Amino acid sequence: xxxxxxxxxxxxTLGFQQxxxxxxxxxxxxxxxxxxxxxLRGMSFFGDAFVHGIVPGVAxxxxxxxxxxxxxxxxxxxxxxxxxxxxxxxxxxxxxAIGLLFVGxxxxxxxxxxxxxxxxxxxxxxxxxxxxxxxxxGLVVQAVLxxxxxxxxxxxxxxxxxxxxxxxxAELLGMRPNRAHAALLILIAAAVxxxxxxxxxxxxxxxxVGPAATAALLSRSIPAMMLxxxxxxxxxxxxxxxxxxxxxxxxxxxxxxxxxxxxxLVLAGRWARRRVLPAxxxx
Amino acid sequence: MPDAHGIPPxxxxxxxxxxRADGLAIGHERTVIDDASFRIPxxxxxxxxxxxxxxxxxxxxxxxGLLQPRAGALEVLGTAPAQAQPQVSYVLQGTxxxxxxxxxxxxxxxxxxxxxxxxxxxxxxxxxxxxRSALAELEIEDLGGRxxxxxxxxxxxxxxxAQAIAQDHAMLLMDEPLTGLDLTxxxxxxxxxxxxxxxxxxxxxxxxxxxxxRAADYVLLLGAGRIVAGQPQEVLTTASLTxxxxxxxxxxxHPMDTQPPTAHHGGHDGD
Numbered sequence: 001x002x003x004x005x006x007x008x009x010x011x012x013t014l015g016f017q018q019x020x021x022x023x024x025x026x027x028x029x030x031x032x033x034x035x036x037x038x039x040l041r042g043m044s045f046f047g048d049a050f051v052h053g054i055v056p057g058v059a060x061x062x063x064x065x066x067x068x069x070x071x072x073x074x075x076x077x078x079x080x081x082x083x084x085x086x087x088x089x090x091x092x093x094x095x096x097a098i099g100l101l102f103v104g105x106x107x108x109x110x111x112x113x114x115x116x117x118x119x120x121x122x123x124x125x126x127x128x129x130x131x132x133x134x135x136x137x138g139l140v141v142q143a144v145l146x147x148x149x150x151x152x153x154x155x156x157x158x159x160x161x162x163x164x165x166x167x168x169x170a171e172l173l174g175m176r177p178n179r180a181h182a183a184l185l186i187l188i189a190a191a192v193x194x195x196x197x198x199x200x201x202x203x204x205x206x207x208x209v210g211p212a213a214t215a216a217l218l219s220r221s222i223p224a225m226m227l228x229x230x231x232x233x234x235x236x237x238x239x240x241x242x243x244x245x246x247x248x249x250x251x252x253x254x255x256x257x258x259x260x261x262x263x264x265l266v267l268a269g270r271w272a273r274r275r276v277l278p279a280x281x282x283x
Numbered sequence: 284m285p286d287a288h289g290i291p292p293x294x295x296x297x298x299x300x301x302x303r304a305d306g307l308a309i310g311h312e313r314t315v316i317d318d319a320s321f322r323i324p325x326x327x328x329x330x331x332x333x334x335x336x337x338x339x340x341x342x343x344x345x346x347x348g349l350l351q352p353r354a355g356a357l358e359v360l361g362t363a364p365a366q367a368q369p370q371v372s373y374v375l376q377g378t379x380x381x382x383x384x385x386x387x388x389x390x391x392x393x394x395x396x397x398x399x400x401x402x403x404x405x406x407x408x409x410x411x412x413x414x415r416s417a418l419a420e421l422e423i424e425d426l427g428g429r430x431x432x433x434x435x436x437x438x439x440x441x442x443x444x445a446q447a448i449a450q451d452h453a454m455l456l457m458d459e460p461l462t463g464l465d466l467t468x469x470x471x472x473x474x475x476x477x478x479x480x481x482x483x484x485x486x487x488x489x490x491x492x493x494x495x496x497r498a499a500d501y502v503l504l505l506g507a508g509r510i511v512a513g514q515p516q517e518v519l520t521t522a523s524l525t526x527x528x529x530x531x532x533x534x535x536x537h538p539m540d541t542q543p544p545t546a547h548h549g550g551h552d553g554d
Contacts, residue, residue: 173450174398
C-alpha cells in the first residue's frame with residue numbers, strides 16, 4: 001500500500017516536477033475552455049493550424065534572443081490576419097486558407113530553426129515542448145494568461161453560445177458575432193501561448209481538442225462539457241507526468257497522448273454499451 | 284400592460300406603416316430586387332411569395348438589418364433597419380445545429396432574453412416567465428431538456444419560433460416557417476402567427492404556398508426583380524402571377540380559384 005502510494009507521489013517530490021504539474025494543469029484548463037468552443041464550432045483544423053502557426057514566431061524570437069512569448073504573439077496575429085485576408089479576397093473556402101497558412105508557417109519555422117546552431121534541439125523543444133523545464137517566472141506568466149482565458153471564457157459564454165447556432169442568429173440576438181469571434185481568437189492565442197512550453201506547438205493541440213472532444217461524448221450541456229474537459233485535461237497532465245517519470249518517456253508527448261486515448265476509450269465504451277444494453281435502456 | 288403570460292403588447296412606434304421601401308435595391312453578390320417601392324401596414328400579417336431566387340429571404344434579411352440596401356430607402360418601425368433590429372424577431376430558414384452541440388431547447392429559447400440581460404446579467408423572474416410562456420405557446424414544454432439535435436425538423440422549427448416570440452419584439456419575420464412541417468407543427472405555428480397579429484405585432488412570412496399568401500392581410504409578390512404589393516385579391520392576379528413566375532404557371536381563370544404555382548410544403552428556397 002505504502003509502495004503504491006509512493007509510486008503515485010514520488011515523481012512530484014521534485015521541484016521541477018511540481019512546476020511541470022502546475023504548469024501542465026494551467027495549460028490544461030486554458031486549453032479545455034477554448035477547446036470546447038473550437039470543437040463546438042467546428043474549428044479544430046483552425047486550432048491545429050494556429051498552434052503550428054506560432055512556430056516561426058517562437059523560432060525567430062529564440063534566434064533574436066527576445067522573449068518567445070512575444071514571437072508567438074506576433075506569429076499568431078500574422079496567422080489570423082493572413083487567414084482573414086485570404087477569406088476576404090478570394091471565394092476559396094476557409095479551410096483552404098487555413099491549410100496554406102498551416103504549411104507555410106510551419107515550414108518557415110523549420111527554415112528559421114535550421115539556421116540556428118542547435119537545429120535538432122531547438123526544433124524538438126519548440127515542437128514537442130519541455131514541460132520539465134518550466135520555470136517559476138514561466139508559471140507566473142501562465143497564471144496571468146489562465147486568468148485572462150477563464151475570465152474571457154465567462155464573459156464570452158453567451159455570445160459564443162449564440163454564435164454556435166450561426167452568425168446571423170447571434171447578430172439578431174444582439175451578441176455582436178464579429179467581436180465575439182475576434183475575442184475568441186485572442187483567447188485561443190492566449191491559451192496556445194500559455195501552453196506551448198508545457199506541451200510544445202505540435203502537442204498542445206492534443207490538450208486543445210482531446211479533452212473537449214472526449215467531454216462532448218460525456219456531457220449534456222456546454223458548462224458540463226467545459227468542466228469535464230478541464231478535469232480530463234488536468235488528469236491527463238498528472239497521469240502523463242507520472243507515466244513519463246516511471247517509464248522514462250517524453251513528458252509532453254505522454255501527457256498529450258492521454259486525452260486522445262481517453263477519447264477512443266470513451267467511444268469504445270459507448271459502442272460496447274449500445275451493443276450490450278437493450279435499445280430501450282439507452283434511448 | 285403585459286398579458287397573463289407576461290408578454291407586453293407590440294410597440295408599433297411607426298404609425299401606419301411597419302415597413303416603407305422607396306426605390307429599394309437589394310442583393311448579396313448581385314441585385315435581386317431593384318427599384319422596389321412598397322408599404323407593409325403595421326399589425327398586418329404579410330406574406331412574401333415568389334419563385335426561387337426572387338429575393339424573398341434577401342428581403343427579410345434587409346428588413347432585419349442583416350443586409351444593407353444597395354440603393355433606395357428602407358424604413359422599419361419608423362427607423363433604419365439596424366436601429367429597429369432590437370424590436371425585430373426573425374426565424375431564419377432551416378437553422379442547422381451540428382449533431383454534437385449540447386444545446387437544449389430551453390437554452391435556445393433563453394437566448395431570446397440576451398438582448399435584455401446582456402452578456403452577464405442574470406435572468407429576472409419575468410425573463411423566465413417569457414421563456415416558459417413561449418415554450419407553452421408552441422406546445423414544446425416537454426421538450427425543454429432535449430437537445431436541438433435530437434429533435435425532428437418540425438420540433439426544432441417550433442423551438443426557434445419559441446425563441447423568436449420570447450424576444451421583446453414589435454415585428455416577427457419568418458422565412459418559410461411552414462415548409463416541410465407535419466400537421467401538428469403547422470397548426471402550432473399558424474395559431475402563433477394569428478396570436479401575434481392579434482396583439483398588434485406585424486408578422487411577415489415568406490412562402491411558396493399560394494393558399495397561405497391568400498390567407499394573409501397583405502401580399503408582396505416577388506419576381507423578375509420587382510415587387511407587387513397590396514391586398515391578396517389585388518396582387519394574386521393571373522397577370523401578376525404569370526409575370527412573376529414566368530413560364531410553367533398554370534393558367535388560372537380567377538386568382539381566388541387558382542392552384543398554387545408550387546402548392547407544397549417541401550424544398551427550400553435558399554434565396
